[in-house]
Amino acid sequence: MLVERMRPFTSTIFTEISRLAVETGAINLGQGFPDTDGPATLLTDAAANITERGLNQYPPGPGVPALREAVAEHQRRWYGRTVDPADVVVTTGATEAIAATLLGLCGPGDEVVAFEPAYDSYAASVALAGATLRTVALHPPAFGFDDDELAAAFSDRTRVVLVNTPHNPTGAVLTRAQLTRIGELATAHDAVVVTDEVYEHMVFDDAEHVPMASLPGLADRTLTISSAGKTFSVTGWKVGWVHGPPELVAAPRAVKQFLTFHGGAPLQPAVASALALGDDYYAGLTADLTRKRGLLSEGLRAAGFDVLTPRGTYFVVADPRPLGVEDGVDLAWRLPELCGVAAVPVSVFCPSAAGAQAYRPYVRFAFCKRDDVLERAAERLAGLRA
Numbered sequence: 001m002l003v004e005r006m007r008p009f010t011s012t013i014f015t016e017i018s019r020l021a022v023e024t025g026a027i028n029l030g031q032g033f034p035d036t037d038g039p040a041t042l043l044t045d046a047a048a049n050i051t052e053r054g055l056n057q058y059p060p061g062p063g064v065p066a067l068r069e070a071v072a073e074h075q076r077r078w079y080g081r082t083v084d085p086a087d088v089v090v091t092t093g094a095t096e097a098i099a100a101t102l103l104g105l106c107g108p109g110d111e112v113v114a115f116e117p118a119y120d121s122y123a124a125s126v127a128l129a130g131a132t133l134r135t136v137a138l139h140p141p142a143f144g145f146d147d148d149e150l151a152a153a154f155s156d157r158t159r160v161v162l163v164n165t166p167h168n169p170t171g172a173v174l175t176r177a178q179l180t181r182i183g184e185l186a187t188a189h190d191a192v193v194v195t196d197e198v199y200e201h202m203v204f205d206d207a208e209h210v211p212m213a214s215l216p217g218l219a220d221r222t223l224t225i226s227s228a229g230k231t232f233s234v235t236g237w238k239v240g241w242v243h244g245p246p247e248l249v250a251a252p253r254a255v256k257q258f259l260t261f262h263g264g265a266p267l268q269p270a271v272a273s274a275l276a277l278g279d280d281y282y283a284g285l286t287a288d289l290t291r292k293r294g295l296l297s298e299g300l301r302a303a304g305f306d307v308l309t310p311r312g313t314y315f316v317v318a319d320p321r322p323l324g325v326e327d328g329v330d331l332a333w334r335l336p337e338l339c340g341v342a343a344v345p346v347s348v349f350c351p352s353a354a355g356a357q358a359y360r361p362y363v364r365f366a367f368c369k370r371d372d373v374l375e376r377a378a379e380r381l382a383g384l385r386a
Helices: 004-009 013-024 040-051 065-079 093-105 121-129 147-153 176-188 246-256 267-275 279-303 328-339 353-358 371-385
Strands: 088-091 111-116 132-137 158-164 192-196 222-227 240-243 306-308 315-319 363-366
Touching: 004 121, 013 328, 040 267, 065 088, 065 240, 065 267, 088 093, 088 246, 093 121, 093 158, 093 192, 093 222, 093 240, 093 246, 111 121, 121 132, 132 147, 132 353, 147 176, 158 176, 176 192, 222 246, 240 246, 279 306, 279 315, 279 371, 328 363, 328 371
Parallel strands: 111 132, 111 158, 158 192, 192 222
Antiparallel strands: 088 240, 222 240, 306 315, 315 363
């Protein structure tokens, strides 16, 4: 009885691989969630909001004022941008923000340009809206796009261009020049830019996160999405937000109230306080993940993989072809039994058949785990050479 447009989305690879990891006792490096809690102050603040302050009823529709103000201040602090708290809408995670935005802006006949591989909710949300997805390949190993291919994806039907940087699953961080080019095409075709920036504080080496809304001429056509889940290691809280010019943010605001209505009342003020944590917290987050990236990458190389070093997020893409393995999908399903580690194939992040074929060999591992877990995973992976 499921409508045809949603039939490709009856399950997710994360659900399936996580189930397999549980059944086999494998170390789950497939799904991107940390195995440690976030800042202690964040957790105690949320607990007090529940048990002492009684913040357990519906919050205001657009979100509690403290969080909306904190998001605006976060933009000023890190990117020098002026955001009106009235133009911030709090959502049930970034995934709802993406869905509400696309549902509010797109309909049948509209087209959405997105890069592939892509977070799997993008294609599903476009399908929910009844719109058409146009994909642009990010080519390994650097995960850049071809300018001609990008330009060809735009048309007079382009309604939205969806940009994810830092990028899941590849770990790429799009450069200022790349983002400027995307913005030029969006402007030429009068398209709305929707940016998914949930990994904004997870950039390494000399990479720089550049919000598209901070680029000249793009603030008036850009909706920016982020969340607390990745930055503060509370993925289960599902506290996200979207902000932009009032005429654009009105779209997700209208739709969101008929999806989850309003929630997260005790969590929202706690996230507001966490956003104001000192620079040492954010620097520590980057340093910690840089070390973890090294631990897992070294283990993968020792196991015989080629490693495509990520410049952002907490995922690393690995190529098993030096091990004589051509099919990453088959390998991902076999890994738990072969060596007791779970990963996900990158091809499942590709909505197009061409993209799925191009990325067929690659697998993605998450390194947002405790050091001892990553060390055990590296030891288990070492057995693959045999």
